[in-house]
Amino acid sequence: MNSSLLSIENLSIHSKGAKKSLINCVSIELAKGEIVGLIGESGSGKSLTARAIMGLLPSTMEVEGSIVFNDVDVVALPSKEHRKMLGNKIGMIFQDYRGSFTPFIKVGKQMVETIRTHQKMSKNEAKEIAHQVLEEMGLDSKKTYQSYPFQLSGGQTQRVAIALALALRPSLLICDEMTTALDVLSGEKVLDAIDQLRKETGCAVLMITHDLALAYKRADRMYVMNQGEIVEEGLSEEIRCHHQHPYTKKLCSCLLSLPNEVAFMGQERVGSV
Numbered sequence: 001m002n003s004s005l006l007s008i009e010n011l012s013i014h015s016k017g018a019k020k021s022l023i024n025c026v027s028i029e030l031a032k033g034e035i036v037g038l039i040g041e042s043g044s045g046k047s048l049t050a051r052a053i054m055g056l057l058p059s060t061m062e063v064e065g066s067i068v069f070n071d072v073d074v075v076a077l078p079s080k081e082h083r084k085m086l087g088n089k090i091g092m093i094f095q096d097y098r099g100s101f102t103p104f105i106k107v108g109k110q111m112v113e114t115i116r117t118h119q120k121m122s123k124n125e126a127k128e129i130a131h132q133v134l135e136e137m138g139l140d141s142k143k144t145y146q147s148y149p150f151q152l153s154g155g156q157t158q159r160v161a162i163a164l165a166l167a168l169r170p171s172l173l174i175c176d177e178m179t180t181a182l183d184v185l186s187g188e189k190v191l192d193a194i195d196q197l198r199k200e201t202g203c204a205v206l207m208i209t210h211d212l213a214l215a216y217k218r219a220d221r222m223y224v225m226n227q228g229e230i231v232e233e234g235l236s237e238e239i240r241c242h243h244q245h246p247y248t249k250k251l252c253s254c255l256l257s258l259p260n261e262v263a264f265m266g267q268e269r270v271g272s273v
């Protein structure tokens with residue numbers, strides 16, 4: 001049995017002075033080496049949960065409950081100490097990746113500097129790692145390394161941001177809708193690289209997504225979030241086949257309303273005769 005890496009208990013978040021919580025009594029558990037999906041529609045509270053783990057909530061918000069990472073309650077931690085964990089202990093791939101880079105500094109230079117901020121190594125060693133992770137993301141590492149962020153497409157920039165997060169080899173990686181800017185093949189490549197990192201380092205992954213199919217395919221377990229609350233949790237297969245909550249049913253029915261592969265192939269065969 002893997003030991004718990006992250007344990008969120010009764011997390012509530014509300015804007016100062018507001019009566020209604022944005023997040024209410026959320027409890028989530030992540031073991032080392034696990035990929036856990038956090039799914040739910042837009043505005044259900046997934047990103048706020050992630051930001052609370054990172055200690056990156058706006059100062060206008062108040063947090064109650066506990067978020068224990070590696071035996072440390074990060075809610076009670078001074079923000080300076082909390083920030084020290086970011087990057088090499090807790091990595092995050094943001095939904096809005098464009099803010100990850102300074103526009104007028106070449107990508108390679110930014111990567112080397114970030115890697116060296118978190119890990120003690122020479123410039124050449126960091127450069128080697130940067131090239132390696134860029135290649136793992138399916139990018140032309142030489143060209144990308146020499147580019148300014150504005151010379152890259154949205155999907156390429158997103159992959160650089162993911163490459164950098166992986167280069168730091170965090171124990172917990174939070175991925176917030178990370179494949180939305182990517183085509184299917186690039187998305188699969190990125191997810192394979194994350195799976196590989198999990199195998200190599202035992203890092204845990206919190207995969208935030210509203211893509212239910214993606215979560216089924218990649219996550220070991222899932223939490224379903226609706227209006228700031230966790231309404232269902234379980235193994236991905238359990239959620240897929242034996243979900244109970246009406247909201248999960250609604251989510252799943254959208255997926256199941258697509259023609260299934262067998263029926264579709266059958267139609268094709270009939271059509272081709």
Ligand SMILES: Nc1ncnc2c1ncn2[C@@H]1O[C@H](COP(=O)(O)OP(=O)(O)OP(=O)(O)O)[C@@H](O)[C@H]1O
Nearest residue numbers: 015022040041042043044045046047048049058210
């Ligand atoms: N800075 C903020 N100030 C006030 N309310 C906010 C702020 N950020 C988010 N919220 C509110 O908190 C709730 C949860 O937002 P959150 O961004 O966590 O949703 P989400 O599930 O990640 O959605 P999406 O999939 O669209 O990113 C929403 O009702 C949103 O309006």
